Amino acid sequence: MSYNLGVTPGKLGFRIKKMGLIDFNRLYGESKMFFDEYKYFFNETTHKGKASGDKGSKLEIKWLSTRDVDDFARFQIKVNILLFKVNEIRSLYSCEMYIYVEGAVVLDYKNKWETSGFRSFLFNLYRKHIIRREIEKDYQGVLYGEIQELRGLMKSILDEYD
Amino acid sequence: MFEGAESINVVPDLKIDWKGIFDFSDLYKKIKIWLLYEGYGDENENFIEAKYIERIKPNGKQIEAKWYAEKPVNDYVSNYLTLTFTVVGLKDTEITIEGKKMKMNSGQVIISIKGDLVINRKGDFGKGSLLQKIHDRRLFRKNIELYKEELYKKTTDLYIEIKAYLNLHQF
Numbered sequence: 001m002s003y004n005l006g007v008t009p010g011k012l013g014f015r016i017k018k019m020g021l022i023d024f025n026r027l028y029g030e031s032k033m034f035f036d037e038y039k040y041f042f043n044e045t046t047h048k049g050k051a052s053g054d055k056g057s058k059l060e061i062k063w064l065s066t067r068d069v070d071d072f073a074r075f076q077i078k079v080n081i082l083l084f085k086v087n088e089i090r091s092l093y094s095c096e097m098y099i100y101v102e103g104a105v106v107l108d109y110k111n112k113w114e115t116s117g118f119r120s121f122l123f124n125l126y127r128k129h130i131i132r133r134e135i136e137k138d139y140q141g142v143l144y145g146e147i148q149e150l151r152g153l154m155k156s157i158l159d160e161y162d
Numbered sequence: 163m164f165e166g167a168e169s170i171n172v173v174p175d176l177k178i179d180w181k182g183i184f185d186f187s188d189l190y191k192k193i194k195i196w197l198l199y200e201g202y203g204d205e206n207e208n209f210i211e212a213k214y215i216e217r218i219k220p221n222g223k224q225i226e227a228k229w230y231a232e233k234p235v236n237d238y239v240s241n242y243l244t245l246t247f248t249v250v251g252l253k254d255t256e257i258t259i260e261g262k263k264m265k266m267n268s269g270q271v272i273i274s275i276k277g278d279l280v281i282n283r284k285g286d287f288g289k290g291s292l293l294q295k296i297h298d299r300r301l302f303r304k305n306i307e308l309y310k311e312e313l314y315k316k317t318t319d320l321y322i323e324i325k326a327y328l329n330l331h332q333f
Binding site for chain 2: 024025028041043044045046047048049050051057059060061064
């Protein structure tokens with residue numbers, strides 16, 4: 001069984017909030033480009049929209065991006081974008097927006113290790129003691145850096161301080 | 163699928179959920195045409211509408227449908243798409259666009275698309291055979307990665323087409 005090591009705080013990860021006018025098309029496009037640049041396997045797993053008349057529409061978008069670092073570890077970034085009270089004003093959007101960015105290193109994503117109790121024991125020993133530092137430095141550290149970059153990119157598009 | 167065939171999930175369920183005005187009949191046809199054009203939609207060969215349930219409810223029609231579409235890449239590999247449609251509260255409505263009255267639907271439509279790569283599709287190798295392992299992991303590994311990429315592109319293309327039809331955000 002694979003093992004997830006979170007690199008972002010809490011259950012939902014980093015949160016970015018913005019109320020007001022935003023260039024959503026730019027945010028949408030440039031975030032996708034970020035994943036392409038870092039060779040992530042990008043999937044928009046949910047695109048949920050609701051037209052609600054005078055109050056403005058609602059939008060919920062979920063992305064799941066993965067990158068296989070090697071045969072043992074995979075980077076996974078989940079982005080959840082929620083928009084409320086969306087009204088289009090000259091190609092910009094007036095809305096209330098929440099973005100959650102969550103990252104995890106998925107170890108043994110090919111399920112090669114934990115096929116038996118003994119192998120599971122070996123896996124835990126290997127993970128916790130033998131390559132602990134490599135996991136922290138080469139996997140968690142790198143992914144954390146990439147998530148920070150994505151977060152910075154999103155905040156800069158939203159004209160927020162970083 | 164033949165016995166011994168192995169399915170690898172390449173694209174997880176991509177979900178489009180839209181509540182508002184749309185033309186369901188046209189959308190349904192457009193997706194079928196896309197599948198036909200791309201070589202997935204021949205009902206005698208590789209396309210099955212495995213489920214179609216329509217219920218009349220007080221708040222409108224409720225439709226559930228499931229499609230399976232397979233496209234052989236070669237004798238060993240095929241692309242397998244699973245599409246699920248759920249429509250809730252579907253009602254007929256009339257809207258005016260540029261002075262012309264048009265018949266449309268209002269309601270909620272949820273479409274899920276899943277893409278799997280089927281290897282050993284004809285079951286030439288026995289299930290879990292050593293020969294297949296050597297073939298897939300050593301000799302054919304790079305090709306499988308390429309097929310996965312192609313399937314990913316195709317599935318994403320369909321997803322983008324549906325989003326464009328519903329006038330949702332594009333990359």
